[in-house]
Amino acid sequence: MTGIGPVEPVDSPETGDSYDVIGADEPRLTDRWNARWGRMSPRARKATLTTTAIALLAAGVLLPRALSEDRHPEPQDTPVPWPANVTAWRYLGSADLPEAPGTRPTSGRFRFAVDVHSGPPVTLQVTGAAFTGLTAHALPEAFTVHAGTTRRVTVEISVSDCSGLPLNADLPFLDVTLRNTRAIQHHSFIFGRAYSHDLFELLRGACPPTAAPQARRPSGSAGSQNADREGTQSG
Numbered sequence: 362m363t364g365i366g367p368v369e370p371v372d373s374p375e376t377g378d379s380y381d382v383i384g385a386d387e388p389r390l391t392d393r394w395n396a397r398w399g400r401m402s403p404r405a406r407k408a409t410l411t412t413t414a415i416a417l418l419a420a421g422v423l424l425p426r427a428l429s430e431d432r433h434p435e436p437q438d439t440p441v442p443w444p445a446n447v448t449a450w451r452y453l454g455s456a457d458l459p460e461a462p463g464t465r466p467t468s469g470r471f472r473f474a475v476d477v478h479s480g481p482p483v484t485l486q487v488t489g490a491a492f493t494g495l496t497a498h499a500l501p502e503a504f505t506v507h508a509g510t511t512r513r514v515t516v517e518i519s520v521s522d523c524s525g526l527p528l529n530a531d532l533p534f535l536d537v538t539l540r541n542t543r544a545i546q547h548h549s550f551i552f553g554r555a556y557s558h559d560l561f562e563l564l565r566g567a568c569p570p571t572a573a574p575q576a577r578r579p580s581g582s583a584g585s586q587n588a589d590r591e592g593t594q595s596g
Contacts, residue, residue, distance in 0.1 A: 374574055375473055378466055378517070412437045412504050413505045420506040422464060428566070430545070435517055439582065440543075441543040442541075442543070443544055444540060444543070444545075444546055445542060445546045445548040447478045448475065448476070448477050448478075448485070448548075449475070449478070450473050450550040451473060451474045451475075451476070452472075452473055452474055452552045452553070453472040453473060453513070455471050455472070455559040455561070455562075456470040458517055460547065465566055465567050466563065466566055466567060467517055467519055467520045468517055468519040468563075468568045469559070469560075470518075471515070471519050471559060471560070472513065472516075473513070473514050473516060473592065474503075474511050475506050475514055476506070477506045477507065477510065479509075479542045481508070481542065481543075482505050482506065483505065483506050483540065483541045484504070484540045484541070485504060485506065485538065485539055485540075486502060487516050487535055488536045488538055489535070489536035490516075490518045490531075490533070490535060490560075492533075493522065493525060493527060494520065494522035494523060494526045495518055495520060495521065495525075496518070496519045496521055497516055497518045497519075497535060498516070499516050500514070500516070500517060516535065518560065518563065520568065523567065523568035523569070526564055527561075527564075528564055528568070529537075530557070532553070532557065533551075533552065533556060533557050533561075534549045534550055534551040534552065535552075536548075536549050537549070
């Protein structure tokens with residue numbers, strides 16, 4: 362066989378040539394860590410282990426919390442409230458109309474404050490004044506109140522028929538239609554003694570007094586306990 366001879370070293374000074382060495386790399390990370398660990402004193406090793414344990418514990422506590430915060434579901438949109446649930450009326454007093462001498466006034470004006478607490482704007486329209494024989498409408502006819510605001514409005518009430526109208530009823534109310542982006546509602550707002558007094562001043566002035574009916578004799582019904590008691594004693 363031919364071609365067999367002594368192996369020449371790489372980068373031989375005799376030839377002056379150089380060759381690339383393929384496959385050589387730096388020491389691995391684990392090798393460097395083992396070498397560094399071997400050079401540490403026992404105290405340094407203990408301190409390193411303690412620091413590593415604390416870091417791992419903190420990561421185990423904080424990482425799940427951060428992930429859970431990122432995965433919170435988005436809050437759902439708050440539903441639009443019913444208009445009657447967010448609307449309030451307050452009676453402010455009467456606004457007298459000028460009267461001609463010698464005439465009975467058949468209309469009166471009453472002032473209110475309307476509040477909307479939250480939600481989209483509410484549009485309102487007054488449709489009635491509790492009793493048959495009365496008509497009512499707001500000035501203006503329909504009005505809109507925005508959330509967080511107060512709207513002052515005047516309601517004109519007219520007497521169209523005196524028959525059957527009470528002259529001393531308590532807690533009169535207004536019938537109102539309310540509308541927002543959720544619904545249209547028909548609602549009655551009840552007011553206290555001040556509105557009751559002013560309204561029935563109008564009714565007494567507009568309607569002539571009628572003769573009071575004669576008192577009936579007790580008939581011994583459940584509403585007449587004295588009559589029942591007398592009948593028991595006579596027996």
